[in-house]
Amino acid sequence: xxxxxxxxxxxxxxxxxxxxxxxxxxxxxxxxxxxxxxxxxxxxxxxxxxxxxxxxxxxxxxxxxxxxxxxxxxxxxxxxxxxxxxxxxxxxxxxxxxxxxxxxxxxxxxxxxxxxxxxxxxxxxxxxxxxxxxxxxxxxxxxxxxxxxxxxxxxxxxxxxxxxxxxxxxxxxxxxxxxxxxxxxxxxxxxxxxxxxxxxxxxxxxxxxxxxxxxxxxxxxxxxxxxxxxxxxxxxxxxxxxxxxxxx
Amino acid sequence: xxxxxxxxxxxxxxxxxxxxxxxxxxxxxxxxxxxxxxxxxxxxxxxxxxxxxxxxxxxxxxxxxxxxxxxxxxxxxxxxxxxxxxxxxxxxxxxxxxxxxxxxxxxxxxxxxxxxxxxxxxxxxxxxxxxxxxxxxxxxxxxxxxxxxxxxxxxx
Numbered sequence: 001x002x003x004x005x006x007x008x009x010x011x012x013x014x015x016x017x018x019x020x021x022x023x024x025x026x027x028x029x030x031x032x033x034x035x036x037x038x039x040x041x042x043x044x045x046x047x048x049x050x051x052x053x054x055x056x057x058x059x060x061x062x063x064x065x066x067x068x069x070x071x072x073x074x075x076x077x078x079x080x081x082x083x084x085x086x087x088x089x090x091x092x093x094x095x096x097x098x099x100x101x102x103x104x105x106x107x108x109x110x111x112x113x114x115x116x117x118x119x120x121x122x123x124x125x126x127x128x129x130x131x132x133x134x135x136x137x138x139x140x141x142x143x144x145x146x147x148x149x150x151x152x153x154x155x156x157x158x159x160x161x162x163x164x165x166x167x168x169x170x171x172x173x174x175x176x177x178x179x180x181x182x183x184x185x186x187x188x189x190x191x192x193x194x195x196x197x198x199x200x201x202x203x204x205x206x207x208x209x210x211x212x213x214x215x216x217x218x219x220x221x222x223x224x225x226x227x228x229x230x231x232x233x234x235x236x237x238x239x240x241x242x243x244x245x246x247x248x
Numbered sequence: 249x250x251x252x253x254x255x256x257x258x259x260x261x262x263x264x265x266x267x268x269x270x271x272x273x274x275x276x277x278x279x280x281x282x283x284x285x286x287x288x289x290x291x292x293x294x295x296x297x298x299x300x301x302x303x304x305x306x307x308x309x310x311x312x313x314x315x316x317x318x319x320x321x322x323x324x325x326x327x328x329x330x331x332x333x334x335x336x337x338x339x340x341x342x343x344x345x346x347x348x349x350x351x352x353x354x355x356x357x358x359x360x361x362x363x364x365x366x367x368x369x370x371x372x373x374x375x376x377x378x379x380x381x382x383x384x385x386x387x388x389x390x391x392x393x394x395x396x397x398x399x400x401x402x403x404x
Contacts, residue, residue: 002402010395017388024381040290129367136374137290140367 032136038078039134042104043085045077048128048145052154053112055181057236062120064185064237066152069114072099073107080104085132091117091148092124119237123148149239156180157187157234157242160214164226171226173219177234182210185236189217192231199225259327263320270343271315276306279347282378283354287371304351314346330401334393337386344382348375 050070057066074087084101096115101108117126125144132139161176175189187207191199202219209215233243283304318339325332348354354371 002399007395007399010391010398014388014391014395017384017391021381021385021388024377024384028377028381036290136377137287137369137371138373139291139369142367 028136035082035135036137038080039082039084039104039132042076042078042080043130043132043141046074046130047076048072048074050113052151052181055151055154057119057152057155057181057183057185059185064119066117066119066148066155067114068117068151068154069112071110072113073109074099074101074111075107076104078104079106083133085130088129088131089113089115089145090127090129091115094118096126117148117151119148119152119239121237123152123237123239126151152236152239153241154181155183155236155241157183157209159232159244162232162246166223166226169222171221171223173221173226173229174216175219175232176214176216177209178211178214179209179241180211183236183241184208187217187241188235189219190233190235191219191221191225191229192233193228194230196231199228255327256324259323260320263323264316266323267312267316267319270319270340271312274343275308275311275315275347279351280304280306282375283351287369287374308350311346311350315343318343331394331397333397334390336393337389340389341383341386344379344386348379351375 050072053069053071055066055068057064059065076084080103082104084104087099087101088095089097089099096117097113099108099111099113117123124147126146126148128143128145130141132141157177157179159175160178161174163174165172165174173191185207186203186205188201188203190201193199200219200221202217204215204217207215207217230247231243231245234241322333322336322339325335354375355368356370357366357368359366
């Protein structure tokens, strides 16, 4: 026996569920528009810059270590009231720091970040891994931001005094140096001619200097090399810390 | 050939055809567009080529077999069991679930040897929400099909 009430009840249940599904679809689409897309836009517009607050290059058991403290600023396009990404800094597969953007409501200003970099061998790159939590889609996003050598080169060795003393067939180049930040490491000085050819190279194992403490290097060579020297370079491991042109 | 055998052959034939058609609609069009175009489009502003990370295969033999097998089951239910056609959306839910499993619920991990890091994308909440919406829609279809079959059976 056909009962119209049963038919209407079943159709009503079907329509109700269709409406619930449509409502949920509307919520999904609006959430994607209001959270996922702005979060991705903020990530794409994210800018990170840093200032080196302190730096120290030292040698521990034949391994050169750069200890640095940076002041990091991170900005983005839209101020939003939900959670931002967690940013990890990785160097040679080792996590060296974390910045947690708990909310997109204000930019990260002068966040102090201290870490140590092992620069022996290949200095490597510092990578950013951004763990983004945009609601429906969470993901990790990686990009290299700076070479470790760039951080190390902030130590900048400066020549305070340079003179050459000649006695017969022996010339001694005396270079007195200071550095912007403390360096206690094995420093290699390379002398180059006008065409960038290496004329001589000396390693100073006990190199120890800072902005207030000068260190004098004496390079014994021939008068010919002393006369041809146009560039002096300072290296720690494979990293060129400073390069100077001398003479005219 | 008896009447039942004819029905059986017809049901199997329709099941195979429908299985392939629904595989194209669900797996290739809906989820394929979502994974190969919508999600990469969301990531395009970050210059991440997600398509390279996602291991989506347009021709997924185990999923095709499931689609064809379950659609044959649907046609057999429809042909031999009263109100069997109302179960069609339930089998649709099972097929959607199989798609989700084959896509690892939208979770992907990839090791990048150049950087010595493992990257991941987790779109499971998005895919589960879509699944949940389709489940509600399918249950609505169950009621709709029950109503139509009820009317057809009792009015004639």
